[in-house]
Amino acid sequence: MGPLSNVESLKFYAPEMVLSAGILLILIVDLIGDRMYKRKGGVSNRKVHGTLALVTLVVAGAVLWWVNHSTPESEVPRGVAIFGGLLARDAFGDFFKYFFLGVTFVVGLMSMRSRDAIDHTDGDRDAGEYFALTLTTTLGLFMMATATDMLTAFLGLELVSIMGYVLAGFKRRDRKSSEAALKYVIYGGVASGAMLFGLSLLYGLAGTTSLAGIKASAAVAASPTTLITAVTLVLAGFGYKIASVPFHMWCPDVYEGAPTPVTAFLSVGPKAAGFAMLIRFFGGALPETLLAKGALLDSSPWPLILGASAAITMTVGNLSALGQQNIKRMFAYSSIAHAGYLLLGLVALSGGGSGSRSILFYLVTYLFMNLGAFLVVIALAESGLGENVDDYKGLGTRNPFIAVVLCIFLFSLTGLPPFAGFAGKFLVFSALLEHPTSMNVFLAILGVVNSAISLYYYARLAKVMFFDKAAEGAGPIKVYGVHAATLTVLAVPTIFLGVYWAPLLDAADQAIRAGAPAVIGAARAVAGL
Amino acid sequence: MEKIFQIGLTHYLVVAAILFAAGMFVVATRRNAVAILMGVELILNAASLNFAAFSHFVHGHITGQIVSIFIIVLAAAEAAIALAIVLAIFRHYRTIDAEETSLLKD
Numbered sequence: 260m261g262p263l264s265n266v267e268s269l270k271f272y273a274p275e276m277v278l279s280a281g282i283l284l285i286l287i288v289d290l291i292g293d294r295m296y297k298r299k300g301g302v303s304n305r306k307v308h309g310t311l312a313l314v315t316l317v318v319a320g321a322v323l324w325w326v327n328h329s330t331p332e333s334e335v336p337r338g339v340a341i342f343g344g345l346l347a348r349d350a351f352g353d354f355f356k357y358f359f360l361g362v363t364f365v366v367g368l369m370s371m372r373s374r375d376a377i378d379h380t381d382g383d384r385d386a387g388e389y390f391a392l393t394l395t396t397t398l399g400l401f402m403m404a405t406a407t408d409m410l411t412a413f414l415g416l417e418l419v420s421i422m423g424y425v426l427a428g429f430k431r432r433d434r435k436s437s438e439a440a441l442k443y444v445i446y447g448g449v450a451s452g453a454m455l456f457g458l459s460l461l462y463g464l465a466g467t468t469s470l471a472g473i474k475a476s477a478a479v480a481a482s483p484t485t486l487i488t489a490v491t492l493v494l495a496g497f498g499y500k501i502a503s504v505p506f507h508m509w510c511p512d513v514y515e516g517a518p519t520p521v522t523a524f525l526s527v528g529p530k531a532a533g534f535a536m537l538i539r540f541f542g543g544a545l546p547e548t549l550l551a552k553g554a555l556l557d558s559s560p561w562p563l564i565l566g567a568s569a570a571i572t573m574t575v576g577n578l579s580a581l582g583q584q585n586i587k588r589m590f591a592y593s594s595i596a597h598a599g600y601l602l603l604g605l606v607a608l609s610g611g612g613s614g615s616r617s618i619l620f621y622l623v624t625y626l627f628m629n630l631g632a633f634l635v636v637i638a639l640a641e642s643g644l645g646e647n648v649d650d651y652k653g654l655g656t657r658n659p660f661i662a663v664v665l666c667i668f669l670f671s672l673t674g675l676p677p678f679a680g681f682a683g684k685f686l687v688f689s690a691l692l693e694h695p696t697s698m699n700v701f702l703a704i705l706g707v708v709n710s711a712i713s714l715y716y717y718a719r720l721a722k723v724m725f726f727d728k729a730a731e732g733a734g735p736i737k738v739y740g741v742h743a744a745t746l747t748v749l750a751v752p753t754i755f756l757g758v759y760w761a762p763l764l765d766a767a768d769q770a771i772r773a774g775a776p777a778v779i780g781a782a783r784a785v786a787g788l
Numbered sequence: 789m790e791k792i793f794q795i796g797l798t799h800y801l802v803v804a805a806i807l808f809a810a811g812m813f814v815v816a817t818r819r820n821a822v823a824i825l826m827g828v829e830l831i832l833n834a835a836s837l838n839f840a841a842f843s844h845f846v847h848g849h850i851t852g853q854i855v856s857i858f859i860i861v862l863a864a865a866e867a868a869i870a871l872a873i874v875l876a877i878f879r880h881y882r883t884i885d886a887e888e889t890s891l892l893k894d
Contacts, residue, residue, distance in 0.1 A: 409855075410854075410855055410858060413858075413862075414858065414862075417862050417865075417866070421865060421866060421869055424869050424870070424873060425869060428873050428876060431876060434880045434881070434891060435891055435892060437873065437876040437877050437879075437880050438877065438880075438889050438890070438891055438892055439892065440873045440876070441821060441873050441874065441877050441886070441889065442892070444825075444866075444869065444870045444873055445815075445821070445824055445825070445828070445870075445886070448825065448828035448831075448832075448866060448870065449812075449815050449827075449828055449831065452811065452828055452831030452832050452834075452835065453812075453831065455831075455832060455835035455859065456804075456808055456831065456834055456835040456838065458835070459804075459835045459836075459838035459839045459842065459852075459855075460838065462838075462839060462842055462843075462851075462852055462855070463838065463842035463846060466842075466846065466847040466849075467851070468851055468852075468855060511892075511894070512892040512893070515892050516892050579894070583894075588894075
C-alpha cells in the first residue's frame with residue numbers, strides 16, 4: 260500500500276492535532292485569564308494551566324488509542340506512510356508517542372508544584388507559557404519519532420531544540436539558567452547545522468529526501484566516501500540530541516542550570532526521540548551492506564564507529580560523575596553514561612539482532628528511574644533542601660520514605676537486580692552477545708565494568724542519606740502529597756519491571772516487528788517512481 | 789580552462805563548503821556570543837545552498853529548494869530565540885563574552 264494522501268492522513272494525525280489544540284487553548288486562556296478566573300480569586304494560574312496541559316495529554320493518548328482501535332487492519336494496515344511519505348504511522352511510532360505522553364504527564368505533575376519551574380511570585384504569570392512550551396516540545400518529539408523523511412526529521416528535531424532552549428532559560432532572574440540556555444543554543448545550533456550539511460550531501464547523492472529512498476538509491480551505495488562524510492556529520496546532530504561523547508559538553512551545564520523539571524524532561528524526552536530517529540535512520544536510510552557485521556576491522560565502519568562512541572560515552576560519563584558534588588550535575592553525567600549503554604543496543608541492531616527491542620525496553624525503564632530521581636530532587640528542593648550531596652545528609656531519618664524511594668531509583672540506575680535497570684541492561688548486553696564478535700564481547704564487558712564504576716557514585720548518595728548524621732537542628736522534612744504520590748507511581752514499576760518484564764518486552768517486540776513495513780513500503784513506493 | 793568559468797554544480801558546492809568551514813572556524817574561535825551565532829548562520833546557509841544547488845543541477849525537481857526555504861525559516865526562528873537569550877545574558881553579566889559568562893563548570 261502506497262503512502263496515504265494528505266486528507267486520508269489527517270485521521271492518523273489526530274493525536275498531534277489534539278496537542279496543537281491544547282497548546283492554543285493554553286495560550287488563549289493565558290491571555291484572557293485575568294477576566295475569566297483570577298478576579299474570583301482562589302484559582303492559581305499554574306493549577307489552571309497545569310490541569311489544561313494534563314487533560315490535553317490524556318485526551319491525546321485516548322485519541323491515539325481510539326484511532327488505532329477503530330481502524331481495521333485490513334483497511335489501513337499498520338506501518339503505512341502518511342502525508343505522502345513524510346511521516347510513518349506504525350507501531351514503532353505509537354510506542355514512542357505513548358512514551359512521550361507519559362514523560363510529559365509526569366513532568367507536568369512535577370512542574371505544578373515546583374517553584375524552580377514556575378515562579379510563584381507575581382501570581383505565577385509564567386505558568387501558561389511554561390505548559391505551552393512543554394506541550395510544543397511533546398509535539399516535536401512526536402514528529403521526531405514518526406519522521407521518515409529528512410525534512411520532517413529535521414523539523415521535529417529543531418522544534419524540540421528551540422523549545423528546549425527557551426525552557427532551559429526559563430528562570431529569567433537566574434544567572435545560571437540564562438547561561439545554560441546560551442550554552443544549549445550555541446551547541447545546538449552548531450550540531451544541527453552540521454547535521455543539516457550532512458543531510459544536504461545525502462540529498463545530493465540520492466535525489467530524494469525520503470529515508471527509504473536514500474536506502475534504495477544506487478548512487479548512495481556507489482559512493483561510500485561521500486556517504487561516510489555525510490553520515491558522520493548527521494551523527495553529530497544525533498550525538499548532540501542524545502548527549503553522547505564528544506557532543507556531550509553542553510549536557511552537565513544545561514542540566515545544572517535549567518529548572519529541575521525541565522532537566523528531567525530534557526534528560527528523557529529528547530534522548531528517547533534521538534534514539535527513535537537513530538533507529539529509523541540506521542534501519543531505514545542506510546544500505547544493509549554498510550551495516551554488515553564482521554570482525555573488528557571490517558570494511559564497514561559503522562558498527563566500529565558506534566561501538567567506539569558507545570564505549571567512550573559510557574566511560575567518560577561514569578568517570579566524570581564520580582567527583583560531582585552537585586546532584587543535578589551528577590545525574591547529567593549519569594545520563595550521558597546511560598546514552599552510552601543505549602548506544603550499545605544500537606551496535607547490536609546492526610546485526611539484525613534484538614538491539615532495537617532492547618533500546619525500547621531500556622528507555623521505558625530509564626523513564627521511571629530517571630524521572631523518579633529528579634522528582635526526589637524537586638520535592639526536596641520545595642522543602643528548602645539544597646542540590647548538593649552534603650545537603651542530603653541524614654535524610655534517612657529526616658524523611659525515610661523519600662530516602663528509600665531514592666535508593667530504589669539509584670540502585671535501578673546502577674543496574675542492580677531486582678530493579679528495572681537490571682532488566683534493561685541485561686537485555687542490551689544479551690542483544691550485544693547474540694553475535695559474539697570480539698568487539699561485542701569487549702563492549703559487553705566494558706558495559707559491566709562501567710556499571711560497577713557507577714555503583715560508587717550512586718551508592719555514595721545512599722550512604723550519605725543513611726549513615727551520615729544530619730546537621731544540628733535539622734528536623735523532619737515534609738514533601739507535597741502530589742510529589743509523594745507520583746514518586747510511588749514511578750517506584751512501583753521500577754521494582755515490578757525488574758522482576759516481571761515479559762509484558763513490556765512483548766510490547767517492544769511488537770513495536771519493532773510492526774515497524775518494519777513502513778520502511779519497506781515507502782522504499783517500494785520510491786523505487787517505483 | 790574555459791570550463792572553470794562555466795558556473796556549474798561544483799562551483800556551488802565549493803562555495804558551500806567554504807561557507808561551512810568559515811562558519812565552523814568562527815564558532816570555534818570567536819568569543820562574542822553574537823559572532824558565534826553568525827557562524828551558526830553561515831553553517832545553516834551552507835547547507836541551504838547545497839540543497840538548492842543539488843536540486844537545480846542534478847535532480848531537476850524542486851524538493852531541495854523547498855527544503856532550503858524551510859531552512860531559512862528555521863534559521864530565522866533560531867536567531868530570534870538565540871538573540872533573546874543573549875539579551876538575557878547581557879542583563880545578568882553586562883557582557884556577551886562567552887568565556888566570561890561561566891558560572892557552570894566542573
